[in-house]
Structures are given as C-alpha cells and as structure tokens.
Amino acid sequence: MVVVRQLKSTTAVLASVDVGRWQSDLDALWARLAPAFRRVETRRNAKRLTTAMMAHLERRNCWTLAEYAGEAGPWRFQHLLSRAAWDDDRVRSEIRAWACEHLSTGAGLRVLAVDETGDLKKGTATVGVQRQYSGTAGRIENCQLAVYLAFATATGHAAVDVRLYLPKSWTGDPARCAAAGVPEQVGFATKPELAGDMIEAALDAGIGADFAVGDEAYGINPALRARLQRRGLAYVLAVATTTPVEVEAGKITAAEALAQAGVAWQARSAGAGAKGQRRYDWAWIDLIGEGEGHAHLLARRNRRTGELAYYLTWIPRPVPLQTLVTVAGMRWRIEETFQGAKELAGLDEHQVRTWTSWHRWVTLAMLAYAFLAVTRTQESGPGETDMIPLICNEIRHLMVSAIAPDLDWRHRLRWSAWRRRHQATAKQLHYQRNLALAA
Numbered sequence: 001m002v003v004v005r006q007l008k009s010t011t012a013v014l015a016s017v018d019v020g021r022w023q024s025d026l027d028a029l030w031a032r033l034a035p036a037f038r039r040v041e042t043r044r045n046a047k048r049l050t051t052a053m054m055a056h057l058e059r060r061n062c063w064t065l066a067e068y069a070g071e072a073g074p075w076r077f078q079h080l081l082s083r084a085a086w087d088d089d090r091v092r093s094e095i096r097a098w099a100c101e102h103l104s105t106g107a108g109l110r111v112l113a114v115d116e117t118g119d120l121k122k123g124t125a126t127v128g129v130q131r132q133y134s135g136t137a138g139r140i141e142n143c144q145l146a147v148y149l150a151f152a153t154a155t156g157h158a159a160v161d162v163r164l165y166l167p168k169s170w171t172g173d174p175a176r177c178a179a180a181g182v183p184e185q186v187g188f189a190t191k192p193e194l195a196g197d198m199i200e201a202a203l204d205a206g207i208g209a210d211f212a213v214g215d216e217a218y219g220i221n222p223a224l225r226a227r228l229q230r231r232g233l234a235y236v237l238a239v240a241t242t243t244p245v246e247v248e249a250g251k252i253t254a255a256e257a258l259a260q261a262g263v264a265w266q267a268r269s270a271g272a273g274a275k276g277q278r279r280y281d282w283a284w285i286d287l288i289g290e291g292e293g294h295a296h297l298l299a300r301r302n303r304r305t306g307e308l309a310y311y312l313t314w315i316p317r318p319v320p321l322q323t324l325v326t327v328a329g330m331r332w333r334i335e336e337t338f339q340g341a342k343e344l345a346g347l348d349e350h351q352v353r354t355w356t357s358w359h360r361w362v363t364l365a366m367l368a369y370a371f372l373a374v375t376r377t378q379e380s381g382p383g384e385t386d387m388i389p390l391i392c393n394e395i396r397h398l399m400v401s402a403i404a405p406d407l408d409w410r411h412r413l414r415w416s417a418w419r420r421r422h423q424a425t426a427k428q429l430h431y432q433r434n435l436a437l438a439a
Contacts, residue, residue, distance in 0.1 A: 019402040022375055022395070026051075029098060029371060036090040045080045050364045051403065053346050054372070054396050060346035067415045081357040088356075088363045093205065095363070096160035099370040100151045100207050103377055108154040111327060112202060112233075113334035114195035114214045115150075116165065118143040119348045126353045127180040130167050146362070147191050149198040151207070152333035156377040158370040159337050159347075161202065162362055163194035164355070181354040192221035196228075203231055213331040216240050219312055229291050234315040236298065236327045241310060245297050246289035254310040258299050261285045265301060268322055270329025279303060282325050290314055298324055341369040344396050372396055 030047050037043040052065040062074035062081070071077070080086075104110055118134030120143045127144070134143045149161040170177055171188040189197070195218055202209070212228055212235040219225075219237030228235045241255040249260065263283035270278045281301040288295070291314075298311040313324050341347040345368035350361040372392040379390045 017379075017390070017398065019398055022399055023403065025375065026371060029367075032098065033091055033094055036087045036094065038085040042080065042084045042086050045076050045084070046086065046364060049077050049080060050368050053365060053368050054344060055400050055404070056397070057346075060349040061351045063419065067412075070411065072414070073418060081352060081360045082354065086360075088360045091367065092161060092363050095367050095370050096151070096202060096207065097205065099158045099160050099374060100202075102374040103151055103153050103156045103158065104208065105377070106153075106155060109211060109323070109327060109330070110209045111152045111330045111333070112199055112207075112209045112212045113150045113152055113157075113331055113337075114147060114199065114212070114218055115334045115338075116145050116147045116191055116217070117338050117348070118145045119350070125180070127182060127355050127358055128164050128166050128170060130169050132167065144358075145191070147194040147198070148334065148338070149195070149202065150334040150337045151202075151209075152330050152337075155380060156373045157333040157337050158373040159334075159341060159366045160207075160370070161198045162359075162366065163189075163198060164358060165189075165191055165194065181356050183355070190221075192218050192224040196224050199233070200227065200231060203233065209233060211236060211327045211330075213237065213327060213334075215331065219243070225312065225314065226291070229293065229314055232316055234313070234319075236311050236313045236324055236331070238328075238331070239310050239312050241308070243310065243312070245287050245312070247285070247287060251289075254297055254299075254312075255308075257285060257287075257297055258283070258308070258310070263299070266321065267303070268325045270300075270325050278329060282321065284313075284321060284324070287312075292316075294318055296324070298328065300328065337369070340372075340392055341365055344372060344392055345369045 030043065034040075034043060037046065048069050049065060052069045053060055055065075055068050057064050057068060062077040066074040066077050116135070118132075118136045118141070120134065120137060120141055121129045122142065123129070128146075129142060129144050131140055131142050132145060133139070134141045134145070137143070145165040147163045147165060148159045150157055151160045166177075166182065166186065166188065168188050170182070171186070177186070195214065199212055212233050214235075215238045219239040220243050225235065225237065239254055241253065243254045244251050245254050245257050247257050247260075252260070261283075263285060265281040265283050267279060268282045270280060272278070281303055283299045283301075284296045286295070287297055290312075293314055293316045296313045298313050300309045300311070301307070311324075311328055315324075338347070342349075345365040347362060347365040347369070350358060352358050352361055369392070372395050375395050376390060376392050379395070
C-alpha cells in the first residue's frame with residue numbers, strides 16, 4: 001500500500017509540472033524584450049544562446065554553446081555578443097522590471113542587495129582587468145570586478161542590474177579603454193558609487209523596495225548611506241568594528257559603543273539556512289548624527305563562538321528589532337544569487353574581452369537565472385509533503401531535458417574537426433608571433 005501511495009503521489013507531481021507552460025512563459029518574456037532588438041533574427045539568436053547557457057555543459061563559451069545549439073560554427077553567437085544591433089541596457093531594464101514584478105508577489109519585505117564578485121582572468125587586454133583583491137578567490141589576483149544589484153524577497157532572488165568596475169589604471173589610459181570599446185563618457189567610479197547609481201536607477205524606474213543591504217565595503221561609505229537616506233530608503237549595512245559612530249557620549253568606534261552601552265542580548269533568527277534556523281544573539285543601540293529618521297547600531301553575536309558583527313541601520317519610521325534582524329539575514333541572498341547564476345547560467349564563464357561583449361554575456365546570464373528564479377517562485381505553492389519544492393537547479397534540469405536538441409553523431413564529429421583545425425591555426429600563429437618577437 002505504501003508503494004502504491006508513493007506511485008500515485010509521484011504521478012500527481014509529474015502531472016503538475018508543466019514544462020510546456022514554462023516554455024510559454026519564456027516565450028512571453030522574449031516577446032516583451034523584442035523592442036530591444038532591431039532584427040528578429042538577432043532576438044532569436046539571443047534566445048537560443050540564453051537557452052544554451054542553461055544546458056548541462058562542463059564549460060560555457062561560444063564554441064560549446066554553438067555546438068550544443070546545433071550551429072555549424074560559433075560565428076552567430078560571437079556576432080551577437082560583439083557587433084549585432086541590440087540594446088543590452090534596455091534588456092537589463094526589462095529584466096529588472098519583470099523579475100521585481102514577479103518576485104514581489106505576496107506579503108513580505110522587498111530588499112535591494114549590493115555586492116561585487118570577481119572573475120579571474122589572464123593577461124591585461126580584457127576590459128577592467130588588473131591585479132586586485134577578489135572576494136571570490138580570497139586574495140589579490142588578476143581579475144575583473146563587477147558590482148551587482150539583486151532583488152530579494154521571501155520567495156526568491158535574482159540579479160537585476162550590474163556595473164563593471166573600471167580601476168584608475170583603465171580610466172586613466174584612454175587608448176587602453178578605446179581598444180576595449182569602453183565608451184568615452186565612462187569615468188572612474190568607486191564600487192559604492194556604482195552601487196548607489198544602480199539603487200537610484202531602480203527607484204527611479206518605480207521598483208518598490210523596503211530596505212537596502214550590503215557588506216562592509218558599502219556600509220563604511222558615508223556617501224552611500226547619505227544617498228539612501230535622501231531617497232528615504234531604509235538600510236541595514238554591515239560595518240567594521242572600527243567604524244566611527246556617534247552616540248550621546250561622542251564619536252567612538254562601533255565596538256566601543258557596544259561595550260559602553262551595556263545592552264541586553266536577545267536571541268533571534270535571521271532566517272532559515274541549509275542547516276535550519278540561523279539563530280544569533282542580537283542587540284541594538286540608538287545613534288545620533290545620521291540625519292532625520294531613526295539610526296541604530298545593530299550587533300550580532302555568534303551563540304557558539306561569541307564572534308561579533310556590526311551593522312549600521314537607518315529607518316524613516318520605527319520598526320521592531322526582528323525586522324532589522326530579518327533584513328540583515330537577507331543580505332546573503334545576493335551570495336546565493338552569484339552561486340546560482342554562475343552554476344546554472346555561466347555568469348562567470350565569459351571568454352570575451354570588450355566592454356560590449358562582456359555586458360551582453362552577463363545580461364543574458366542574468367536573464368537565464370532570473371527566469372529560473374521566477375519560475376521557482378511560481379512553483380513554490382503548497383505541494384506534496386514528502387518532497388521539497390522545485391528549486392532552480394531542478395527546473396533547469398527539467399527544461400533542458402525537455403527542449404534539448406536531438407543532434408546526430410556526425411554533428412559532433414564536424415565540431416571536433418572544426419575545433420582541432422582552429423586550435424592548430426592558433427598554435428601556428430602563436431609560434432610565428434613568438435619567433436618574430438625573438439628576432
């Protein structure tokens with residue numbers, strides 16, 4: 001009887017998973033993006049590339065994606081990323097509006113999270129590359145850095161905007177920027193400035209948000225905090241122990257303010273994690289000198305190790321402590337977004353060098369992951385109690401399995417021959433160049 005019930009339950013679940021509807025939703029999204037493309041062929045190629053980016057491939061680049069999509073060569077996808085006429089800025093704006101609209105369904109907090117991620121690169125020609133600290137690698141490496149804006153709610157999260165960080169070694173070298181296709185009007189901007197630009201652009205576009213969150217790199221920046229206050233957007237931003245704060249006794253560090261306050265710690269959960277509820281001890285004290293509204297220093301203590309973390313918070317109207325704790329816990333949504341977009345859509349696997357190609361690749365990867373995140377939200381209603389809800393990875397797997405191209409072995413052999421010929425030519429040219437330099 002137990003086996004029969006399980007079979008009936010599995011049959012019911014399979015019947016409720018409508019991959020065809022997912023495909024129709026994806027078609028509707030691409031129809032919404034149509035004005036950003038001058039030619040319907042370009043839009044179709046962008047859709048085919050985005051679909052291929054969600055495939056189960058060991059490595060994603062124009063070669064592997066074109067082979068998967070049944071192309072005779074990588075030229076269409078390379079042209080799409082570099083020279084085709086389409087507006088990737090407009091596509092990102094539509095992704096932001098579409099994702100925020102669908103992820104905002106239901107009650108709960110709406111959070112804009114900012115953070116950067118680094119992609120390791122070799123050489124010096126790739127746009128934005130230099131030796132700099134990469135949080136992804138945990139050390140100084142030759143890498144690209146980009147600041148992302150993620151939209152997060154209780155039901156899901158997705159990256160909705162991005163800005164490539166150009167170090168001064170790039171913005172101070174016009175010839176280098178021109179060679180990489182960087183627009184002349186692009187100048188140097190710090191990562192907090194890029195984050196503030198994206199948040200304000202989202203608010204100007206009518207995106208509804210209750211809080212902004214970010215790590216220490218953004219929390220310690222007073223200019224960013226001031227921008228958020230001017231827009232009336234509450235924030236919970238992580239800060240260092242040495243960050244100066246102003247209390248009635250004067251301006252002291254965050255650690256000193258907490259030690260002098262004699263606070264009472266309260267056990268609260270910052271939300272569910274992989275191992276259950278993330279419970280910490282929390283305390284907060286009032287601050288002054290942060291403008292109109294209500295400013296606090298929020299402290300978190302690890303219940304096992306005693307490790308302390310600090311946040312600066314500002315709210316236009318009073319809220320309970322639990323609200324600030326919940327928002328602080330939602331900052332990790334952007335880390336989960338990075339992990340998901342890289343694993344499921346190849347966000348970090350671009351092998352492009354120019355400004356335009358880089359933005360187009362990450363835009364399509366953001367689109368792919370946003371679609372998975374929204375689909376997960378739509379499928380997260382009440383279901384069977386003996387299995388977890390559909391997650392983005394499982395949705396990707398089901399979609400790819402349903403729409404994978406049926407290619408014969410001769411197609412694979414043609415691609416193998418093409419790759420080997422191309423690599424032989426590249427090897428020969430590389431050796432010739434080295435001999436010419438040696439001479």
